[in-house]
Amino acid sequence: MQPVWGWFRWLYDTTGINLTIFYDAFDRSRFASGFWTTVRLSLICIGASIAIGILGALIQTTRLRVARAVVDGYVQAFRNTPPLVQLYFFFFGLNAVLGTLPSRPSLSNVVWAIVSLSLFAGAFNVEIFRSGIEAVPRNTIEAAESLGFSRLQTYFRVVFPLAFRISLPALNNNLVNLVKTTTLAYAIAVPEMLYVSSQIWSDELNVTAMMNVLLICYFFLVGVLVFAMDRLERALKVPGFGA
């Protein structure tokens, strides 16, 4: 790899484009760790938010009125407030409240970012999966019941696989939005890509170059996600549905 790094130093010497993240070992490791933090944060939040969505949508199909109301309240609260406010609420509000408890449980800012972002995207996912479930024909569910499936079996083996496919386009939108929202973790000093980059550019004074690197990196990440989701959408396509 040495020639590659050397080339970036040459680039700096000849053009003044200072990409320290390539030729400086310290910056390289800093930026790489920031990049992976963003990737990990995105992946964990995607997984957790989908789990929240599946669970929430399941609860909304049950007959437990109180549980339904709780899920509905959660969805409405998280759908309609800015994610930055949610993040502040968890990190500054709830964290402080937890600190007053006798056992003093202390959660790191990374954990709070994961919790907050997962709940934010999860609220949208509940709605997305719920409308997917609504679209499953009533007689399919009746057919499953007549074959002796229990409620849970019907949900996980019949209803949800269909609903998931129907929800994919909307889910795709939401997950892209989630990856973009991970930048907000900057506000509570989670060392993700934006935060690390801001440290690098204040040390090296290469704001322009780092900004462009940052934009390209996010463009790449979102592009990979969109590509993967499109492939998934095509692979899982319900025959005879949609264009």
Add this chain to the structure above:
Amino acid sequence: MSGSAPIDRVLPVLLPAAARTLREAQYERRSGVPTLRLKLSHGVALLVAFALACGIAQAQAGSHSPSILATIWKWTPLLARGFVFNLAISFVAMASGTLAGFFLGFTYISLLPPVRRAGWLVTNFFRNAPWLVLLFYCMFLLPFQVSVFGTTIPIPDWTKATLGLALPVMANVAEVVRGAMQSIPTTQWEAAASLAFNRRQTLWRIIVPQCIKRMLPPWMNLYAILTMSTVLASIVGVNEMMTLTQRALSAEGRAELLLPFYGYVLLWFFVYCYPIARWTIRMEARYAVVQ
């Protein structure tokens, strides 16, 4: 559902709801931001939460310190000034973003392939970049003053923040324009051509007026989202409502004020965004294109 090849006509129709879900997803993908669906009950819930937070804070506060509501009232003029700033940022960003986005959207029907491709690239680049990154981009890369013919014009940081927010607005508006143009039947263009309209006349007198109606609901939704996003400017240190709230909190130095103050800020934003969200839904129903 695992085999795919032989079952070509399994489930020929799912419920119409499936088609609706798909349509909504496409609509959201086009408008680029989630649709805001505020209801009056949200406001009531917010008010209750605010009252509850105030009550708890009052109970936590010592008897010698001034009451929570009085403290909030004391800071209200300052916070209101911050909120006006939020609105100013949202107005200017929306206006400039719309203007630029409108013309960026036009590149979609350009007769020159390079213009079309460049327009597509710019639109998708700014649509897929996180808003916060674009905000940083403008905050740090624009100079704090420019000199034109010897006179120095300072650029205050809120202008830069406004531009930073205008960029994603531009890309989203461009996509909305694109979608509206796509939804106009080709026959409209052909009919105009047969009536001897030239291309520019067709565009301005026939296509754009029809597009405006279809664009209004997603455009207003975008505005509501943008208004909520102006608090992002607090991260880069613009003196808007969120920044001033944090300053007020640190000036008071009372931990119990945190939740009531943030609840208060949320209420302000709700009161402003609620009518917009309601109006958007009404317009959607009115201008819905029957398919």
